[in-house]
Each structure stands twice: as C-alpha cells, then as structure tokens.
Amino acid sequence: MRRGAEPNELEVLYRTRFRAFLLSVTALLGHGEEALDVVQDAFARALRRRSRFRGDGALEAWVWRIVLNVARDRLRSLARERSSHRLQPSTGASETDDDLRDSLLALPERQRLVVFLRYYADLSYDQIAETVGVRHGTVAASLNAAHARLRQQLEEEMTA
Amino acid sequence: VKELDSTLDALAAGAPVGAADWNDVVRRARRPRRVALTVTAASVFAASILLATPALGIAERLRAVFDGTPVQQRDLPARDLHVASAMVHGASPRIPDTGAAASGFGAATEIRELASRNGRNYFVIENRHGARCFAVGPVEKRDYVFGQVGCQRSPVFPSPELPIFDFSVLGGFDAIPHMRRLEGFAADGVATVALVLEDGGIVAETRVEHNVYSRTSDLPDGAVREIVALDANGGRIYSLCLVRGGCEK
Numbered sequence: 001m002r003r004g005a006e007p008n009e010l011e012v013l014y015r016t017r018f019r020a021f022l023l024s025v026t027a028l029l030g031h032g033e034e035a036l037d038v039v040q041d042a043f044a045r046a047l048r049r050r051s052r053f054r055g056d057g058a059l060e061a062w063v064w065r066i067v068l069n070v071a072r073d074r075l076r077s078l079a080r081e082r083s084s085h086r087l088q089p090s091t092g093a094s095e096t097d098d099d100l101r102d103s104l105l106a107l108p109e110r111q112r113l114v115v116f117l118r119y120y121a122d123l124s125y126d127q128i129a130e131t132v133g134v135r136h137g138t139v140a141a142s143l144n145a146a147h148a149r150l151r152q153q154l155e156e157e158m159t160a
Numbered sequence: 161v162k163e164l165d166s167t168l169d170a171l172a173a174g175a176p177v178g179a180a181d182w183n184d185v186v187r188r189a190r191r192p193r194r195v196a197l198t199v200t201a202a203s204v205f206a207a208s209i210l211l212a213t214p215a216l217g218i219a220e221r222l223r224a225v226f227d228g229t230p231v232q233q234r235d236l237p238a239r240d241l242h243v244a245s246a247m248v249h250g251a252s253p254r255i256p257d258t259g260a261a262a263s264g265f266g267a268a269t270e271i272r273e274l275a276s277r278n279g280r281n282y283f284v285i286e287n288r289h290g291a292r293c294f295a296v297g298p299v300e301k302r303d304y305v306f307g308q309v310g311c312q313r314s315p316v317f318p319s320p321e322l323p324i325f326d327f328s329v330l331g332g333f334d335a336i337p338h339m340r341r342l343e344g345f346a347a348d349g350v351a352t353v354a355l356v357l358e359d360g361g362i363v364a365e366t367r368v369e370h371n372v373y374s375r376t377s378d379l380p381d382g383a384v385r386e387i388v389a390l391d392a393n394g395g396r397i398y399s400l401c402l403v404r405g406g407c408e409k
Binding site for chain 1: 170171175178180184185186189203254307308329340
C-alpha cells in the first residue's frame with residue numbers, strides 16, 4: 001500500500017479545488033475571512049503531515065477531513081470562548097431565502113455537512129461517504145432527510 | 161430547488177475566492193509544529209493575568225466612556241441592526257428579526273463609530289442601561305457593516321480587570337499561536353498595546369487612538385506569548401496570555 005503524498009499532489013489539489021474548499025468552509029463558519037484562514041491552515045497541516053497519508057482512499061477525501069477538523073476546531077473555539085456572533089453576509093435575499101437559510105443552519109451537523117459537500121464541492125455520494133466517514137446509504141439518507149426537512153419548512157412558510 | 165440553490169449561494173457569498181495563495185500555505189507549513197489554535201485572543205481570558213492597576217485614578221480611566229460618531233440606524237442593514245441590538249440587550253441574535261423590532265431593542269440601541277483603521281471600522285454599541293458590545297467591520301462597502309460583534313460581561317469591558325477587549329486574529333497549530341492581525345478596543349488608561357514573544361521580547365507596540373488599536377503590518381512571524389496593555393509610562397497594566405496552559409513558568 002502506498003504511503004505518503006507528494007507536495008505537488010497537494011498543490012495541484014489546492015489549485016484545482018480551492019474554491020470548493022473555501023465555499024464549503026465559508027458556509028460552515030459564516031465568515032469568508034475566517035474560512036480562508038481555515039483552508040490555508042488546513043492545507044499547511046496536510047503538507048506537514050503528508051507522510052501520514054496511507055493511500056487507502058482518495059487524497060482529496062483525506063484533505064477534506066483535515067479541512068473539516070480545522071473548521072470544527074475554529075467553530076468550537078469561537079462558540080465556546082466568547083459571546084459573539086459572526087454575521088452571515090446578507091445578500092439582500094428575500095424573506096423566504098432568509099427562512100430557508102435559518103432552516104439550513106438549523107439542520108443537524110451531519111446533514112448540513114452533507115448538503116454543503118454535495119452542493120459546493122460537487123462530491124459524489126461515495127466521496128462524501130469517505131470524507132464524512134459514513135456509508136454511501138447514510139449519505140443518501142442524510143441528503144433526503146435534509147431536503148425533506150427543508151421542503152416541509154418551505155411549504156409551512158408559504159402556507160402561513 | 162431553485163430557492164435552495166440561491167440560499168446556498170448566499171451562505172457562501174462572503175468567500176474570498178480570489179485569495180488562493182499556495183505560497184502562504186507553504187509558509188504556514190514551515191512554522192514549527194503546532195496544535196490547532198485559531199481563536200481570537202479574547203478567548204483566553206481564563207489564562208489572562210491582571211498585573212497591576214489601581215494606582216491613583218487609573219482604575220477609573222480604565223472604565224472609560226466611549227465617544228465616537230453616531231451611526232444612523234437607517235444606514236445599517238436590517239440584519240446588522242437586529243444582531244447588534246439583540247446582543248447588547250442580552251438576547252439571542254438568532255431570534256427572528258421581528259422579535260427584536262417588536263421588543264424595541266433597535267430603538268433602545270445607540271451605535272457609534274470609534275475609528276477607522278487599516279481597512280476596518282470599529283464600533284461601540286450601547287443600550288440605555290449602559291451595557292456595551294463592540295463590533296468590527298470592513299471599510300470597503302459590502303452588504304454588511306459588522307463582520308464581528310462581541311460582548312464581554314464577566315469581567316465587563318472596560319474595567320480595571322479587563323482594560324482591553326481583543327479582537328485579534330490568531331492562527332497556527334501550536335500551543336502558542338502567531339498573530340495575523342492585532343486589533344481591539346482599549347480603555348482610556350491604555351496608551352499602547354504590544355506583543356510579547358516567547359523569549360520575552362516586546363514587539364509591535366501599537367498606539368491606542370480613539371479607544372482602538374489596530375496593526376496589520378510588522379507583526380512577528382513567530383509565536384506570540386502574550387498581548388499586553390501598557391500605560392503612558394510603558395508600565396504593564398494587563399496581560400492577555402495566549403499560551404495554552406498559561407504563561408507562568
């Protein structure tokens with residue numbers, strides 16, 4: 001079994017998938033500058049720890065796991081340590097969009113993560129499963145549950 | 161589906177997608193091995209040490225009254241006003257906007273801009289009972305004004321126990337972080353804010369003006385142990401320890 005990743009492999013991954021990583025983390029943290037810092041730190045960590053990549057899965061999934069761990073650390077630190085609230089950049093969205101956004105952010109963490117990875121990173125079910133550490137079927141079920149929940153929320157709001 | 165797509169697009173709208181910089185990744189990777197620590201400096205109050213203070217008069221000055229230019233609420237995006245006014249009244253910023261409006265939080269909130277420095281605006285948010293929150297946001301026009309809002313109530317800022325409210329951005333993967341941006345708010349009695357390196361050297365001394373300190377250049381590449389607040393004589397009046405586990409050796 002292969003061990004380790006080459007620096008140029010990580011660089012290629014960074015250059016080709018930076019946008020996907022950044023958008024996903026921005027959605028998770030709700031703050032673009034923090035997200036950029038997380039992505040940069042996560043790739044730096046991957047570069048330092050590249051010898052630990054065992055090659056028993058995709059390199060991208062391995063890096064995703066690092067990125068998501070760094071993002072979770074950041075979220076926990078911010079939430080735990082200070083009474084502050086990072087604003088979601090408002091984009092002049094409609095009230096319905098605002099409601100939908102709140103519903104999205106209220107999804108259980110795994111469902112939200114699966115939605116983000118599917119949408120922003122365009123990962124396949126298998127890739128999401130490998131990244132999140134769940135089975136293929138769980139990814140499908142999470143996406144279905146998230147969509148159902150959001151659809152129900154939207155319908156309730158439209159009929160209210 | 162269309163609405164979901166637009167909502168997801170909006171969630172990531174603030175992403176600086178043009179900021180990819182592989183060289184920066186390499187630089188970060190070359191730093192000494194670190195443990196994830198990417199908190200704002202204000203997050204380490206537990207390890208902070210109050211060094212001195214109640215010399216005559218200084219305790220009062222460290223409480224300070226913040227001046228600044230009033231910000232018209234009509235000039236603020238509704239969501240910014242909602243979050244700021246809810247937080248300064250001790251309410252959750254996640255309550256529906258109508259909740260804040262109905263409770264009159266917005267009308268009972270005063271917001272003043274204290275300073276504008278290094279591409280960022282600094283604000284104080286007050287309610288009628290004297291509670292304060294503080295906010296930082298970009299100078300360049302975006303569809304939001306406050307990038308971050310913070311309220312510090314125990315100990316309260318400003319006070320002799322907490323003469324600075326730090327909003328600095330730290331990064332790195334070690335028990336000792338490095339500084340990406342030094343910024344925050346300071347009481348009147350604080351003349352400068354500086355960084356203490358691992359070897360005890362004091363660098364990046366930054367003058368407090370209009371109760372704000374801000375520095376984005378000439379920051380040390382290496383690990384930073386403390387943020388210190390100094391009085392006009394250079395005396396250390398407060399230390400914010402950034403080292404996991406404390407700065408006492």
